[in-house]
Amino acid sequence: MEPDYLATVLLSSVSSASILLIATIGLAVVFGLMGVINLAHGEFLMIGAYAALTATQRGLPFALAIPVAVVITMLIGACVEVLIIRRLYGRLFDTMLATWGLSMIFYQLAVLIFGTVTPGIGMPQFGITIGRYSLAGYPLLMIAVAALMLAFVYGLLTRTVYGMKARAAIQQPEIAQAIGIESARVNTMTFAIGCGLAGFAGAVLLPIVPATPAMGFAFVVKAFLAVVVAGPVALTGSALTAIGLGGGASLTASFLTSVAGDAVFFVATAALLWLFPLGISASWRRRM
Amino acid sequence: MKSSLFLASLSMAAVLGAGPAHAETRIAAIFDLTGGLNIYGIQQNNALNLAVESINAAGGVLGAPIKVVTYDAQSELSKYTQYANTVVLRDRVDVLFAGLTSSSREAIRPIARKANIPYFYSSLYEGGACDKQTFVTGASASQQLSVLIDWAVKKYGKKIYVMAPDYNFGTISARWIEHYARQSGAEVVGQDFLALTVTDYAPTIQKIQAARPDFVVALPVGANQTGFLEQFAAAGLKKTIGLVSTNYGSGNQQIVLSPDAGKGLIGNAEYFMAVDTPANAAFIKQWAAKYGNDTPVISAAVDVWNAVHLWANAVNKAGTAKTGPVIAALESGATFDAPNGPVKLEAGSHDLRQNIYIAEGDDKHGFKIVQVSKDVAPAYENEKCDLVAHPALAAHFSPDKQ
Structure with a gap:
């Protein structure tokens, strides 16, 4: 095995894993802090992608289109929390069913509004060369984006007043209310942040995954499994599982076939859940 | 509701049966109007309606307008089986236009065979589908x-x-x-x-x-x-x-x-919108008038347009919408001046002899044609599948793995 090939394979596997992590963080936040599995997560990704696409088509630079996408998905997320999620707290399967239904509605709305094909914005045409192999540059940039996103969310939840309130409202709801934390508002905020993170992911990944009504499906299964395998310490756990499972799958795909890559992902998921039925982080002391 | 529709169609059939010989011909369209495959399905369905509209404007078939029954297969394979049975058993259509994926075609083929109605499959495909009732208007691999x-x-x-x-x-x-x-x-x-x-x-x-x-x-x-x-x-x-x-x-x-x-x-x-023929110009003008020109017309849409016209011409030639004479008419060298150039239905294989275009992408989300290969025969299908000599043949041929 030539060293240049090995280096490109390793680098691109880390970048593939980072892309999965970017798509997963929002789901992990909502599950970790609210115990809600948002099956419409993929569609929030899609909404973020379309929001960023529409903003760039209106002449906004791509870098500014990303915050626009975040704000739009956060607003929609807040509405969804107030109208649907709030009424179903503690009913895990009912929320899954409701958000699944919501995902179909969002999907079909996207078809009606944007049609089935919309122009992409294209991938910035830069790359790097290692030996006689070259790699697209933008997917490599996602390694840094994933690291920053993770650091931001971790800081938000552990170092800010909102973060403390959010954790208190979920872990000790009655005591939190007794000391004056309005848990309903905090939860709306948390869900909105989770959706905003999905919107960010959809927008930042737009050059790699073109905006289509069905784009959410591509991510939601693996993101969902990464969160489930992670277990109760959702954020750190999901970061670990997304990097491990996603990177392992990509590595396998490079040396064998993409089918083998997917097989590794799903077999490893099953094996981990067999070894750790409550998720790999079940016995961790960390909070996030 | 369903039963009253059924009764209505029964009584209509009774009335028509007692009346003049010009029975209304009914055609079924089953395409993916929703779900992941609707990139293709919506245009296929639009093409069918446009073709029927233009045929009806010119007097329909057998002197009466064609009636269309439409179902949305929702990009789900099971819906194809379900609706193919529905159009055969309840709607009693004369012909079926349906499907995009190879799996949808394979689901529909046996149903059309058993019901003995012509079935038109209109998409590029891997080739080798061979069945007396099945006709393919897309190009084979x-x-x-x-x-x-x-x-x-x-x-x-x-x-x-x-x-x-x-x-x-x-x-x-x-x-x-x-x-x-x-x-x-x-x-x-x-x-x-x-x-x-x-x-x-x-x-x-x-x-x-x-x-x-x-x-x-x-x-x-x-x-x-x-x-x-x-x-x-x-x-x-x-x-x-x-x-x-x-x-x-x-x-x-x-x-x-x-x-x-x-x-x-x-x-x-077999088709790009950039194809420069008078038939294509007329087709695009008609399409744009009804559906606008935001989205380029895809080859599967033209395949459906060609299929409907080939069938309608065959019915008029046969003088009846009955399956036997229509298939005989289709097998008698049916041709059509299509948007993608003249096409000819091959009697033996039921595939289409047509032009194949090579086109190069430009920097404006479009194509320019760089080579036209005229009248390319579906050579492999013609070689393997001769439904004139072997009308009972029902197979799916594929090349051996090397």
């Missing part, structure tokens, strides 16, 4: 690839890499690529079969670079696989390696792709 591989080997060189979806369209097409590569003295240096859910193409990009081909035959299906083309360009591979495809553009991928990535990619199909 061998029909497209015979032209494309020959052209690409001359243009780029003799080393070929294949990137294809991991199901029968991809795997059978890959066998044809090997076959035509050998004929042109070229060689397949690598293959990668990808599931439709894959979004990470970095491994494929590296394998391509490791194999050092002169050109890649990419057969991306669905929105995710369009991402492959974007990554191929961004990694800089487009500068040194050609990329050709039998289905790039078939779902308007050139609109999704950025101009930078799309420029210079080679598509190959």
Whole structure:
């Protein structure tokens, strides 16, 4: 095995894993802090992608289109929390069913509004060369984006007043209310942040995954499994599982076939859940 | 509601039966109007309605307008089986136009055979479908690839890499690529079969670079696989390696792709909107008047348009919509001046002899035609499938694995 090939394979596997992590963080936040599995997560990704696409088509630079996408998905997320999620707290399967239904509605709305094909914005045409192999540059940039996103969310939840309130409202709801934390508002905020993170992911990944009504499906299964395998310490756990499972799958795909890559992902998921039925982080002391 | 509809159609049938010989002809359309495949299904359905409208405006068939029954298969295979049975048993249609994927066609084929009504399948496909009731108006893989591989080997060189979806369209097409590569003295240096859910193409990009081909035959299906083309360009591979495809553009991928990535990619199909014929100009004018011109017309839409016209002409020629005489009329050298040039239905194979176009992507989300191969026969289908000599044949031929 030539060293240049090995280096490109390793680098691109880390970048593939980072892309999965970017798509997963929002789901992990909502599950970790609210115990809600948002099956419409993929569609929030899609909404973020379309929001960023529409903003760039209106002449906004791509870098500014990303915050626009975040704000739009956060607003929609807040509405969804107030109208649907709030009424179903503690009913895990009912929320899954409701958000699944919501995902179909969002999907079909996207078809009606944007049609089935919309122009992409294209991938910035830069790359790097290692030996006689070259790699697209933008997917490599996602390694840094994933690291920053993770650091931001971790800081938000552990170092800010909102973060403390959010954790208190979920872990000790009655005591939190007794000391004056309005848990309903905090939860709306948390869900909105989770959706905003999905919107960010959809927008930042737009050059790699073109905006289509069905784009959410591509991510939601693996993101969902990464969160489930992670277990109760959702954020750190999901970061670990997304990097491990996603990177392992990509590595396998490079040396064998993409089918083998997917097989590794799903077999490893099953094996981990067999070894750790409550998720790999079940016995961790960390909070996030 | 359903039973009253049924009764209404029964009583209508009774009235019509007692009346003059001109019974109303009913045709069924089952396409994916919602779900992931509606990129194709909506246009297929639009094309059918447009064709029926123009035929009815010219007097219909057998002196009466055609009536259309429409169902949405929702991009789900089971719905095809369900609605194909519905149109046969309840709606009692005279002909069926349906399906996009090969699996949908294989689900419908036995139902049409048992009910003994003509069934038109209108999409590019892997080839080899052979059935007395089934007619295919899209191009087959061998029909497209015979032209494309020959052209690409001359243009780029003799080393070929294949990137294809991991199901029968991809795997059978890959066998044809090997076959035509050998004929042109070229060689397949690598293959990668990808599931439709894959979004990470970095491994494929590296394998391509490791194999050092002169050109890649990419057969991306669905929105995710369009991402492959974007990554191929961004990694800089487009500068040194050609990329050709039998289905790039078939779902308007050139609109999704950025101009930078799309420029210079080679598509190959029985129809591109850029085809310059009077019939195509008239067709596009009619299409734009009804549906606007935001989205380019895809080849599957033209395949449906051609199918409806071939059937209507056959009914008028036979003087009846009954299956036996209509199939006989279709097998008697049916031709049509189609938007993609003159087409001729091959009596034995029920596939279409038609032009195959090679087109190059430009930087404005469009194509320009670089080669026209006239009257390309579905050679493999004609060789294997002779439904005139063997009317009872019902098979799906595919080339042997090498």
